[in-house]
Amino acid sequence: MISVQFSVRPDQGDPSGFDLGDMALTGGLGSAGSVGHTPDQGMMIHLxxxxxxxxxxxxxxxxxxxxxxxxxxxxxxxxxxxxxxxIITVSAENRPLTKVTQGELAGAVFAAAQELAAGSVLKLPERDSARADYFAALDGFRPLVERSA
Structure with a gap:
């Protein structure tokens, strides 16, 4: 079992492909995320x-x-x-978080990526290349999810 979440940080002005955000992963053995670290581990989330x-x-x-x-x-x-x-072992900071099949991993990452797409990627300007790249990656990943379903 694995849970994956992607989020965009608030109050960054107009939406941009360079917006900062965070990742969080939770599995049966632990959890890890980019929030709450010093130095900051936020990332350009769409990219x-x-x-x-x-x-x-x-x-x-x-x-x-x-x-x-x-x-x-x-x-x-x-x-x-x-x-x-x-079986794929997912780890962060040299700590295992979970062990999953390719299908479980693909499904969890894809669902989180779709949620981010619906919530913030669609708000990016159409001319922002991060938007086009994001949707191309999502479309390229979809067959892996369907194959393993």
């Missing part, structure tokens, strides 16, 4: 989620066994390590 979707898609398509993800303009990171049985 970071796009990168996460693209990196996870590559991991799942190529059969790679390890992904060390770090968000854009932050030191917050998450590690994904797949074992021979296809």
């Amino acid at each position: 970071s989620v796009t990168l996460l979707l693209d990196n996870l898609a590559e991991l799942m398509k190529t059969g790679a066994k390890l992904l060390d993800f770090t968000g854009i303009d932050t030191s917050f990171g998450i590690s994904f390590r797949e074992d021979r049985a296809g």
Whole structure:
């Protein structure tokens, strides 16, 4: 089991692809997030989620066994390590958070990414390239979720 949340920080002015935000992950073994750290671990959330979707898609398509993800303009990171049985250990700060299947991970990340899209990505100006990149990454990730459902 894994829960994933992406959020945009308030009071940043007009919506931008460079808006700061946070990630939070919770699993049966623990939780981790970018909120409440010194120094601040907030990230350019729209760009970071796009990168996460693209990196996870590559991991799942190529059969790679390890992904060390770090968000854009932050030191917050998450590690994904797949074992021979296809189970992925999700860790942050060298602490395991959960063990999940590709399908569980894909579904949780995709649901959180869709929620961010509906809540803030649609508010980005249409000419903002972060908006187009975000939706392209979401569309590219969708078949992985459907395949594992």
